[in-house]
Amino acid sequence: MTVIGAVFRPQNPPERLREVVRVAEESGLDELWLWEDCFLESGIASAAAALAWSERLRVGIGLLPAPLRNVALTAMETATLDRLFPDRLVLGVGHGVQDWMGQVGARVDSPVTLLGEYLDALRALLAGERVTTAGRYVRLDDVALDWPPRTPPRIYAGARGPRSIRLCGAHADGTLLDSITDADGVRAARTLIDAGRAEAGRTGEHVVVANLLAVTGPDAEARLAAERTPQHAPGAGVAGDARAVAAAVRELVAAGADTVVLQPTANDQDPEGFVRFVAQEVRPLV
Template sequence: MTTLGMVFRPQLPPERLRDVVREAEAAGLAELWLWEDCFLESGIATAAAALAWSERLRVGVGLLPVPLRNAAVTTMEAATLHRLFPGRVMLGVGHGVQDWMGQVGARAESPLTLLREHLDAMRALLAGERVTTEGRYVRLDDVALDWPPATAPAVYAGARGPRSVRLTGEAADGTILDASTPPDGVRGARRLIDEGREAAGRTDRPHPVVVYLHAATGPGARARLDAELRREGNAQVPGLGVAGGAEDVAKAVLRLAEAGADTVVLQPTADEPDPEGYVRFVTDQVAPLVR
């Protein structure tokens, strides 16, 4: 069965998060996803708050940009969240938007190398290993977590280009695809992920794929979605996004599921006028149709 989630867009002020989390918890939303977009809101701080304000809601961060982060610090934060809220945390890492990385002086010459080194270090540390490595970007000298999670958690990676998507199959435990990925793109990503898993000898374990879906509903939905796609330069991509009622959105979710998505995360427009109402739309109207 496809898991259905939604994004709390960081274009909303942080103080709006509590009400959205409480609505998600009360409505039975399966997953709430957060972003660490520059220069809006911290992924770890918002995740910790959302987890503390809820009891059963699963919270994902997709994604943490690795050029901004030391691998040991990211892993410490991940381990702390997993120990505080076991079974409810999903963290993803990725390249980040290169223009933003350049703005803060953190742009890597080889984003692929950086992401691979970061993933290798995170997964080893979270598994309780003691790590010494001298990579191009990640350097650790006899580092081990004092408080690793009881069970090594999955580390997701976000990707868009073919080499990065293949890398997620090799070095991550799951893949996050952004909302610029139509169903055919999900199929292609699945093939690349499986190539990476095969090359790394990792076909003995599941590799979940999370896909964001532009989904607008309510008054002005079509206009809001079209404006967002234009801003992102994706207005001409066929099969991208959906505007309309629950049946329209559910059909779009199922198309992504048939293409290989294990989790579809509905992404409201940045100017969604009623985020709490959007939660109820997802749980009360779309979710029953997806089931």
């Protein structure tokens, strides 16, 4: 079954999150996703609040920037949230925006190397292992969590470039593809992910999460055009009513996406209404 989510964008003030969570919970939304964009809102703090304010809603973080966060800290925070709210946190990590990483003195020469080392260490720590490693960037000396998750959670990684997408297949349990990607991009990503999985000998399920920029209501076409950038693939994004959006979701699923997360524009003034639209109008048509 296709999982449908929606994004609470961090361009909204944090104090609006509680009402959005309430609407998501009551309307039956599968997943609510949060971003840790510099320098807007914390992914971990926002996720903790959203999980506490809900009973069944799954909350995704897409994504935590690996250069900004020590892997042991990410493991501690993830394990704590997972034990408090079992099976409801979906964690994504990634390179982070390189300009932002440079602003805080965290930029590295090889983001791909860092992410591979980070994912391996994070997955081991969350599996309850005692980890000693001396990589190029990730260095741990006899580190183990006192309170690991009862069941190791799935760890997703976000990626754009071919090397990073292939790395996701080799080192992560799922891949987050952002809204610049269209159906052709999802198909290409699936091929790269499968190659990475085969290379690493991984056989478990690998979840592909596609983000879809979706705009509805008055002036939808103009608002979509204003949000698009030169990086967006030709078929990325959709403007129109629930039927048009659902058709775009189905196209991404046919291309290989397991989860589709709908993303409003940055200047959308009604995040509650967007969540309600996704859950009550789009979801039944998928």
